Amino acid sequence: MPVKAILTDIEGTTSAVSFVFEVLFPFAAKHLPDFVRNHADEPQVAEQLAAVREESGEANADVSRLIEILLGWIAEDRKATPLKALQGMIWAEGYHSGQLKGHVYPDAVEALKRWKQGGYDLYVYSSGSIQAQKLIFGCSVAGDLTPLFSGYFDTTSGPKRDAQSYRTITQAIGRPADEILFLSDVVEELDAAEQAGMQTVGLARDGGELAGHESVVSFAVIDLNRL
Structure with missing residues (x-):
């Protein structure tokens, strides 16, 4: 799909x-x-x-x-x-207070903006609280990126290495799991998402591979049309 x-x-x-x-x-x-x-x-x-x-x-x-x-x-x-x-x-x-500015890779900023403009719905799933997620994107080095996202999920949806967590998120998003692409740098998280029916791409920013999943070094090379 x-x-x-x-x-x-x-x-x-x-x-x-x-x-x-x-x-x-x-x-x-x-x-x-x-x-x-x-x-x-x-x-x-x-x-x-x-x-x-x-x-x-x-x-x-x-x-x-x-x-x-x-x-x-x-x-x-x-x-x-x-x-x-x-x-x-x-x-x-x-x-x-301005003491902190959220770090976001430039390639991620560019791709997320392009995907949003292209009509894709964007969501975040992190072990950090939803509040922390909104802060890192809302007070980022690239400005306020929160308008890009349609929703946020944290450990209240379940552990990130548990397939049931991704089923819960799929239900909340309201799309079939195979229409959702999950991006992570952790093999066990990608495995869990795949078990729940999602598509996956692994971010291996220092090179190498995330076993069992397509691996890329940057958001810039993710081709959504090829998935």
């Missing part, structure tokens, strides 16, 4: 992994203690802190202990939904 919609990963796909690990994570780690202390009683923050207590199994953890847990999760790159939500809130402050 011809591709009608494109679902893209962010880290390592549209954006450099180094931006996440060398800019975003350190920024969140640096500002998290003060952010949690200053906002712990606000409903949206309190909700996430309650989720941290539940996920960590420490129902009576106080604010200082919660900060320790969260910093530990950041250090181990744990894909914990409450951590991602809190990081998104911290990054929001950084983006809106």
